[in-house]
Amino acid sequence: MTDTTAITSEAEIIAMLAPLSAGASGAFGLTDDCAQFSPRPGYDLILKTDPVRAGVHFFADDPPEAIAWKALAVNVSDLAAKGARPVGYLLALSFPDAPTKGWMTAFAHGLGAAQTAFGCVLLGGDTDRAPGPLSIAVTVIGEVPEGTMVRRAAARVGDAIFVSGTLGDSGIGLRLHREAREGRQELRTRWGLTEYQTGYFIDRYLRPQPRIDLAEVVRRHASAAMDVSDGLVKDLTRMCKASGVGAVIDSGLIEWSPAMVIVIRQQPELFSAILSAGDDYEILATVPPEHCAAMPPAMHRIGTILAGAGVKVTRIDGTEIAFDKTGWDHF
Amino acid sequence: MTDTTAITSEAEIIAMLAPLSAGASGAFGLTDDCAQFSPRPGYDLILKTDPVRAGVHFFADDPPEAIAWKALAVNVSDLAAKGARPVGYLLALSFPDAPTKGWMTAFAHGLGAAQTAFGCVLLGGDTDRAPGPLSIAVTVIGEVPEGTMVRRAAARVGDAIFVSGTLGDSGIGLRLHREAREGRQELRTRWGLTEYQTGYFIDRYLRPQPRIDLAEVVRRHASAAMDVSDGLVKDLTRMCKASGVGAVIDSGLIEWSPAMVIVIRQQPELFSAILSAGDDYEILATVPPEHCAAMPPAMHRIGTILAGAGVKVTRIDGTEIAFDKTGWDHF
Numbered sequence: 001m002t003d004t005t006a007i008t009s010e011a012e013i014i015a016m017l018a019p020l021s022a023g024a025s026g027a028f029g030l031t032d033d034c035a036q037f038s039p040r041p042g043y044d045l046i047l048k049t050d051p052v053r054a055g056v057h058f059f060a061d062d063p064p065e066a067i068a069w070k071a072l073a074v075n076v077s078d079l080a081a082k083g084a085r086p087v088g089y090l091l092a093l094s095f096p097d098a099p100t101k102g103w104m105t106a107f108a109h110g111l112g113a114a115q116t117a118f119g120c121v122l123l124g125g126d127t128d129r130a131p132g133p134l135s136i137a138v139t140v141i142g143e144v145p146e147g148t149m150v151r152r153a154a155a156r157v158g159d160a161i162f163v164s165g166t167l168g169d170s171g172i173g174l175r176l177h178r179e180a181r182e183g184r185q186e187l188r189t190r191w192g193l194t195e196y197q198t199g200y201f202i203d204r205y206l207r208p209q210p211r212i213d214l215a216e217v218v219r220r221h222a223s224a225a226m227d228v229s230d231g232l233v234k235d236l237t238r239m240c241k242a243s244g245v246g247a248v249i250d251s252g253l254i255e256w257s258p259a260m261v262i263v264i265r266q267q268p269e270l271f272s273a274i275l276s277a278g279d280d281y282e283i284l285a286t287v288p289p290e291h292c293a294a295m296p297p298a299m300h301r302i303g304t305i306l307a308g309a310g311v312k313v314t315r316i317d318g319t320e321i322a323f324d325k326t327g328w329d330h331f
Numbered sequence: 332m333t334d335t336t337a338i339t340s341e342a343e344i345i346a347m348l349a350p351l352s353a354g355a356s357g358a359f360g361l362t363d364d365c366a367q368f369s370p371r372p373g374y375d376l377i378l379k380t381d382p383v384r385a386g387v388h389f390f391a392d393d394p395p396e397a398i399a400w401k402a403l404a405v406n407v408s409d410l411a412a413k414g415a416r417p418v419g420y421l422l423a424l425s426f427p428d429a430p431t432k433g434w435m436t437a438f439a440h441g442l443g444a445a446q447t448a449f450g451c452v453l454l455g456g457d458t459d460r461a462p463g464p465l466s467i468a469v470t471v472i473g474e475v476p477e478g479t480m481v482r483r484a485a486a487r488v489g490d491a492i493f494v495s496g497t498l499g500d501s502g503i504g505l506r507l508h509r510e511a512r513e514g515r516q517e518l519r520t521r522w523g524l525t526e527y528q529t530g531y532f533i534d535r536y537l538r539p540q541p542r543i544d545l546a547e548v549v550r551r552h553a554s555a556a557m558d559v560s561d562g563l564v565k566d567l568t569r570m571c572k573a574s575g576v577g578a579v580i581d582s583g584l585i586e587w588s589p590a591m592v593i594v595i596r597q598q599p600e601l602f603s604a605i606l607s608a609g610d611d612y613e614i615l616a617t618v619p620p621e622h623c624a625a626m627p628p629a630m631h632r633i634g635t636i637l638a639g640a641g642v643k644v645t646r647i648d649g650t651e652i653a654f655d656k657t658g659w660d661h662f
Contacts, residue, residue: 026375031558031573032483033409034473037376044357047375047454049421049470053461078364090380092468123378130384132463137423139380140472142365152363226364242362258479 002102010127012101013093016108020115020122021177024088026125035124037088043143046084050075052135059181060134060236064103065110066206069075072114072164074229075140077210077281082229083150084142086118086212089121091125092137098129118212127271130225136236148219153242154225159286161247162222162295164211168234171277173205191266197259208281214298221294231276233323235284237311243286249303251275252316272323275313333433341458343432344424347439351446351453355419358454358593366455368419371623374474377415381406382423382468384498389537390512391465395434396441398467403445405560406471407611408541412558414481414550415473417449417543422456423468430458449543472540479550481616484573486555490617492578492634493553493626495542497588498563506538522597528590539612545629552625553616562607564654566615568642582606583647603654606644 007013013291015029021027026036037044052071054060076086099107115121120140161295176198179187188198210227218225225244228235232249240247254275256264264271285293286305314323338344345361352358357367370376377490380544383402385391407417422442430438446452507529510518519529541558549556555574559566563580571578585606587595615635618626626632644652 022607028482028484032413033376033379034413034415034480036480037378038477039370039376041372045370047366047368047421047470047472048364049380049423049427050457051423051459051468052465053425053463054463056459073546082363082365084365089472090378092380093384094384094466124380126381128344128382128387130387130464130466132466133381135425135461135463135466136384137380137468139378139421141378144367146369149365149367151359153359189578278463 004100004103006098006100007096007104011316013014013104013127017122020108020112024121024123027121030124035090037123037141039143042064042146044146044149046082046142046149047077047139048075048078049137049139050078051135053135053140054133059191062206064106065113068107068110069207071136072111072118073208073210074281075138076118076212077208077227077229079140079142080210080212080215081150081218081225081283082144083148083215084144085215086140086142088121088123088141090123090139093125093127094130094135096129096131096134096211118210129147141192144219150218150222150225152224152226152239155239155245155286155305156288157244157245157305157307159223159288159305160292160301161236161249161305162285162287162299162301163228164214164282164299166255166260167228167280167282168260168274168277169201169204169257170208170279171274172260172263173201173203176280177202177205191263193259193262197262200259205279208279209216210281212317214283217294217296218283218285221287221291223288227284228229228280228282228284230278232284233276233313239284240309240311246306246310247303248306248309248314249313251313251321252301253300272321276323276325334436335433337429337431338435339429344435346436347455351439351443355452355454358452360527361455366421368454368472370474373477375477375480376432377410377413377473377475377480378470378543379409380468380470381409381589384466384468385464393537394442395437399438399441399447400538402467402469402542403442403449404539405448405612406469407449407543407557408539408560410471410473411541411543411546412481412549412614413475414479414546415475416546417451417471417473419452419454419472421454421470421650424456424458425461425466427462427465431562434644446599475550475617481553483555483557483570486570486574486576486617486636487619488576488638490554491620491623491632492636493616493618493630493632494559494563495545495613495630497586497591498611498613499591499605499608500532500535500588501539501610502605503591503594504532504534505610508533508536508545519589522594524590524593528593531590534611537614539610541612542614548614548625548627549614552622553618556614556616559611559613559615561609562640563615564607564644570615571640571642576642577639577644578634579637579645582632582644582652583613584633603652607654607656
């Protein structure tokens, strides 16, 4: 049974999270003001902070395990795209109201599951109460062998464009999750999705899987990379802009999940929205021609880097797809 | 004249902050998703994240320069108390509404002034818009020679207790700042403060000065240390608890600012509130007897670590002072 007693002190929260710092001697069991971290010689540290907030990145009443997982996953995803291995993280929690013990227990479980899956350890952090939505600010630390971080700004003309996994699932998951929370199932019915397929989409939204499995291949073979978190077209546009190049994508080469194929068949006009949906947490990488053969099956070639500027997305027949909105804007 | 045009994109904010990353090659001019940091061999990294929020740590209409300064200062303060030197920081900004260009320019100036004063550089971060108060999450990175971080949990029986600077000024500054914002001056009149004295207190609240000047002496001579941010008694109690010891403080040995002496004379009953006010950002350190002579004039000996538990504060005549509230609780 869930413990609905309210947490009454920061010390209680620290005690519940302290087991997550086991294995990191520099976390001092979360009893100190700062964390100490001793990087391995010969490695660069890669740092990222990307806070998530209720009402923006998740719903306040989402399962606490999923909220915790997502808060860590979205940060680890950035590391993976840089070719880095996550080693530790700091966690700053801001609660509008004191959470219950049951909520905190579930949150700690979710965080524990995520850090075990991603291979990193809680180093320290901060907890307070402040008005506004629940906010979870993770700062993640990763490492790469010295000088090997994969940059965003290094795509070169002639490189092939690869993307991992399947795109758009999380965007559809958000729509299905929202209607399920409101007790509706119009979209699910319109698309003719089974319970399993609906669950698949919602899980992609709630529990994104950062591609740490691909970090090494990206580090060894990609000229440039970043994670796809704000929509493929928007993120590729950013990469091209930073690199001073252009790109063309053949939308016919993009890999879709079996469930997504059903959605697109039922509602083909969703196609451009799917391509510009956020929360994918896949890796977008440019790969020099001589390295393309080294790409694993999880990485799909979808286009080419060109001279010039801008990103063009074509249909199978070569005609161009226009976008009203290329992706998620945080601002 | 202040530019009141609204900022319309994250890119605009990044462009305004990018100059602050000059000198950190691993910040890539804020054009990448992650920052790369290459620590010096023979050094441990010290990490801290302590977000600040409008309505809790500052007022939303405080000068943007002061908000920026404080956001960085409160984090650097923790590093100083660990004996560490700040080297870089990540910055996650969350705006309820788009700031104006004038506001962002002033904020960037304040941040620039702070990082120059503290000796660190902006490495990266994130900006988004979310409901709730303006939130600024700084994660600061410091370094100490390997194995020399000063712990919180290492105070020993017989150690002298030192505290830097003068206490309580910021707490009085908050009261004066609040009444000035509301167009009142009752407290100022009651205490008979000059404009200069009032300004002194408010500045201590708005622009705390982390004691980086004392980091090295603390690292060389303190057995345990932490910054005083939630009130002397509360923070010393935490240190004693973590170290498994008790403490006695002679309140007659605490150093007060000249302006504070005036306030205490006018309203002696404020004494315990002053001792438990937060936002001091001074350093609390325990020092073994043989190291006491090495303490600089900025560090004042105020008490002794004892066997047992709990913190006792005495008057000059040896009687004990009772506290209703020992300090600021975040929760």
